[in-house]
Amino acid sequence: MRKTNLSLLAFFIAAILFAGSLFQSGSTYAKEAGLVTVQSKESFDQTVKDLRQLISKNGMMVLSELNQGKVLSMTGLSLNAISLFVGNPQIGNKLFSADRGVGIAVPVRLNIYENTDGKTYVSYVKPTDQLSDFKAEAVQKISKMLDQKFEQLTGMISR
């Protein structure tokens, strides 16, 4: 009887650990010092296309973009990588009203790239980390809201 209980306990612990690892690999590839990297379930081109639409649907805009892949093609390097600078005028207005120095961190840079393993990843530095040095209450409040938005956004395209 006691032996059976121990086996059951071991089984439950293993199941919980396994489920935990499944959950962890569900959306986030890596999370280090504010850097969030998510593996996309789609190809590079499709991920960029989907993200543009999702950004719009989530009340934000691509304010600017830097196509590093194409820029670096001029040096002979071939890769897929693009940075989208995401924000919206309303959020910008509130942030800059609270502190004129926030331009160092916003608009938030969303980096989409195809790695050497052929898989597509989306990464960004969490707005709360980027804006952590700005003590204004409004900045901290908005940065938390942005964290949620970006988590939601990248969650929609993650594997």
Added chain:
Amino acid sequence: MKKEIKKIVFSLLVLIAAGISPNLFVVAQAGYAKLSDLAVNFLIPSIAVIILIFIINYFTGLKDLNRQIRNGFTAGIIGTAGLEIVREIGFHFGGMPGDLPKLLGVLLLNQFALGPDTLSNIAGWSYHFWNGAAFGIIYSILFGKGNKLSGIVYGLLIGIGFMMSPAVVAMGVGHFGVDFGIGFPVTVILAHLAFGTLLGWLIFRLNAGGTSLLNTLKKTFNNKKSFS
């Protein structure tokens, strides 16, 4: 006499106008202005000035200056084709830090962040070839017929000038590309040697009987002296 002075004045105007284009990239890379703005404010007007002088010459009988402009343009374009063949080979083998016509295109259309596309490539290649044509026009007017060596020296000087310019420093390779490797100066020198050789040879054949600006000046002032 009047015709010669007119030729000198128009020659100088064409020299100034043709000299604008090759310097715009240098000015932009030195950080003084954006190439896209310089193109609108200086490149297009300078081309318009050359075309206008060509049309005026056509109607006022300055046919020999027009012939020199036309020959310089043609030889410059052909010389640039030769330069591009060498440059492309050099770039393919890692002798150049970047694809210059593509870079020129994205800077001209102010779309560096988006990278090159068909339109920017067309703009960049056109600008590079126009630079070649402008150098061709300058050579044709300055040297007249020239000689077999003058084209080579001219091409070499352009190549050395390019490697000493802010255009190269801004690419992060240092003067003469010392921070990039020996492939850079070798490619640039060989490419400009190809340009100069083709230009010099073509102008030598096409401008047969053509006079250099210096000779025209000498002739005009000698005539003036003999009159006084």
